[in-house]
Amino acid sequence: MRGDAVGGVRIDERAHAKVNLGLSVLARRGDGYHEIESLMARVSLADDVRVARRGAGVAIVVDGADLPTDDRNLAVRAARRYLEAAGAGDVGVAIELTKRIPIAAGLGGGSSDAAAVLRALRVLVPADLELDRLALELGSDVPFFLAGHAAALARGRGERLEPVSLPKLALVLAYPGEAVSAAEAYGALQSFTSRPRLDALLEKLRAGAEPGFVNALQPGVVRAYPVVREVIKALRAEGLRGASMSGSGSCCLALAPDRAEAQDAAQRLRAAHPRWTVVAAESV
Numbered sequence: 001m002r003g004d005a006v007g008g009v010r011i012d013e014r015a016h017a018k019v020n021l022g023l024s025v026l027a028r029r030g031d032g033y034h035e036i037e038s039l040m041a042r043v044s045l046a047d048d049v050r051v052a053r054r055g056a057g058v059a060i061v062v063d064g065a066d067l068p069t070d071d072r073n074l075a076v077r078a079a080r081r082y083l084e085a086a087g088a089g090d091v092g093v094a095i096e097l098t099k100r101i102p103i104a105a106g107l108g109g110g111s112s113d114a115a116a117v118l119r120a121l122r123v124l125v126p127a128d129l130e131l132d133r134l135a136l137e138l139g140s141d142v143p144f145f146l147a148g149h150a151a152a153l154a155r156g157r158g159e160r161l162e163p164v165s166l167p168k169l170a171l172v173l174a175y176p177g178e179a180v181s182a183a184e185a186y187g188a189l190q191s192f193t194s195r196p197r198l199d200a201l202l203e204k205l206r207a208g209a210e211p212g213f214v215n216a217l218q219p220g221v222v223r224a225y226p227v228v229r230e231v232i233k234a235l236r237a238e239g240l241r242g243a244s245m246s247g248s249g250s251c252c253l254a255l256a257p258d259r260a261e262a263q264d265a266a267q268r269l270r271a272a273h274p275r276w277t278v279v280a281a282e283s284v
Contacts, residue, residue, distance in 0.1 A: 009052065009053060009124065010050055010051065010052040011050070011051050011052070011119075011120035011123055011124060012048070012049075012050050013048075013049045013050070013051070013116035013117075013119055013120055014046045014047075014048065014049075014116070015046055015047040015048070015049050015101075015109070015112035015113045015115070015116040015145070016042040016043060016044070016045070016046040016112055016145070016284060017042070017043050017045040017046060017101045017107040017108060017109060017112065017173075017281075018040050018041060018042050018043065018107060018108040018112070018141070018144065018145070018246075018247075019040070019041055019043055019107065019171065019173070019246045019247075019253045020038045020039070020040055020106070020215065020246050020247045021038075021039040021040070021041060021201070021205075021211065021213055021242070022038060022039055022196050022201065022211075022213040022214050022215060022244070023036060023037075023038040023214075023215045023216055023217060023247065024036060024037045024038065024193045024194065024195055024196050024214070024216055025186075025189060025192055025193055025216040025217065026192055026193070026194075026195065027192060029157075033140070033157045034157075034186055034189075035155075035156065035157075036154065036155070036156070036157070036158060037153065037154070037155050037195050037196055038153070038154050038158070038196075038247075039151065039152075039153055039154075039164060039196065039198065039201065040141075040144055040151065040152055040153075040154050040158075041150065041151040041166055041169065041283050042145075042149075042150055042151070042283065042284050043171060043173070043281040043282065043283055043284060044281045044282045044283075044284050045100060045101055045107070045173065045279055045281045046100060046101070046112075047097060047098060047099050047100055047101050047109060047112065047113055047116075048096075048097070048098040048100075049075065049095065049096070049097055049098075049113055049116035049117060049120070050095070050096040050097075051079075051093060051094070051095050051096075051116075051117055051120035051121065051124065052093070052094045052124070053091060053092065053093060053094075053124050053125070054092040054093060054094040055092050056090070056091075056092040057092045057093075058076055058079045058080055058083070058092065058093045058095070059092075059093075059094050059095070060073060060075060060076050060094075060095040060096075060097060061095070061096050061097070062097045062099060063096075063097070063098045063099065064098050064099035064100060065099035065103060067097075067099065067103070073110075074110040074111065074113060074114040074138060074139065075095055075097055075110070075113040075114055075116075075117050076095070077114070077138060078113075078114035078115075078117040078118055078138055078142075079093045079095060079117050079121065081134060081137065081138065082117070082118055082121045082125070082127075082129070082134065083121070083125065085127070085129050085134060086121075086125055086127035086129060087127070088125050088127070091125055093117075093121065093124075095117060097113060102175045102251060102277055103179060104179035104180055104181055105175050105179070105180075105246075105249070105250060105251035106180065106185075106245060106246040106247030106248045106249045106250065106251050107173070107246060107247065107251050108141045108144070108145065108247065110139070111138070111139045111140075111141035111142045111144075111145055112141075112145045114135075114138050114139065114142050114145075115135060115142050115145035115146040116145070118131055118134065118135060118142075118146055119146065131146060132146065132147075132159070135159075136157070136159045140157040140158040140159065140182075141158055141247075143158065143159040143161065144158060144159075144161060147161055149161060149163045149164075150163075150166065150283065150284060151163070151164045151165070151166045151283065152164055153198060164198070164202070166202070166205065166283055167205055167206050168282065168283060169205070169255060169282065169283040170255065170256040170257065170258050170259045170261065170262040170280070170281075170282055171253050171254065171255055171256065171262060171280070171281045171282065171283070172235060172238070172240055172253070172254050172255075172256060172262050172265050172266050172269070172278065172279075172280055172281075173246075173251055173252070173253055173278070173279050173280075173281055174231045174234070174235060174251065174252050174253075174254075174269060174273075174276055174277070174278045175250065175251040175252075175276060175277040175278075176225075176227040176228065176230070176231050176250055176273075176275070176276050177250075177275060177276065177277065178225045178227060178228070178249075178250040179250075180221055180224075180225065180248055180249045180250045181248070182247075182248040184224075184248070185217045185220065185221050185247075185248035185249060186217065186248070187220075188217075188220030188221060188223065188224055189216065189217060189220050190219045190220050190223075191216070191219075192216070193214065193216040196214070205255075208241075208257065209241075210241050210242065211241060211242040211255070212242070213242045213244040214244070215244050215245045215246075215247075217245065217247070217248055217249065218244060218245040218249070221245060221248070221249040221250060222245075225249070225250055227250070228245060228249055228250050228252065231250075231252045231276070232244065232245070232252050234269060234272070234273065235252060235253075235254035235265075235269075236254070238254070238265040238268065238269065239265075240254035240255060240256055240265060241254060241255040241256075242254055242255045256280075259280065259282060262280040262281070262282075263280040265280070266278045266279060266280040
């Protein structure tokens with residue numbers, strides 16, 4: 001695809017996953033979405049996204065996952081929406097996507113890919129656009145990835161972002177292979193929750209104490225997918241802290257004292273549960 005680029009110009013982007021260090025669902029909004037508060041953090045697990053201009057149309061090649069190559073792919077939809085909004089109907093885009101983030105896992109992989117495409121097109125096809133608004137049209141997590149914060153308290157649908165300074169976190173991410181859409185997870189919501197106490201949570205994270213993450217979506221997803229409870233139990237059995245579901249699931253996270261212990265725990269979990277995808281990661 002490199003040969004399709006106009007003038008040989010290509011933008012390479014890293015599309016990092018995120019974890020939700022707790023997720024409160026406060027109310028249902030009049031627009032059909034839910035009012036949330038969540039501490040979101042980017043982690044080292046990432047897709048590679050390469051974007052180049054080409055003669056016409058939007059084309060994508062995906063390596064590492066069986067994903068659609070039409071508008072069902074959020075990266076493709078992001079490219080089309082950007083070009084439409086920029087009035088660049090005669091410009092085409094070629095995207096190469098290397099997937100490492102599990103799909104529909106609660107790690108924001110598709111949203112991160114879409115934000116990476118927007119960042120690349122901002123350079124390749126400059127235009128006076130409100131990218132934050134365009135990002136929110138694509139998905140509730142896309143504004144977080146577009147903003148580039150290492151961590152932020154997300155409010156509203158997730159688009160109102162307050163940057164937060166976190167200590168370096170070593171994590172274990174365990175995905176049991178159950179794809180859960182955000183719509184399904186919110187549809188299974190069992191009760192609303194109170195706002196998180198951010199100061200208390202940050203104090204626990206800095207002290208290396210048990211953070212007690214609360215994810216309002218977790219009970220409903222666990223009811224539909226009991227394997228999520230098994231994942232959380234396995235993470236706790238490794239002596240890891242904060243074992244809980246990330247976002248809409250079914251990927252779960254837990255904190256380790258350091259990178260080496262996260263890698264050791266991930267290796268043991270992979271051996272014990274070969275059907276799960278288990279990786280050690282760090283906050284970035």
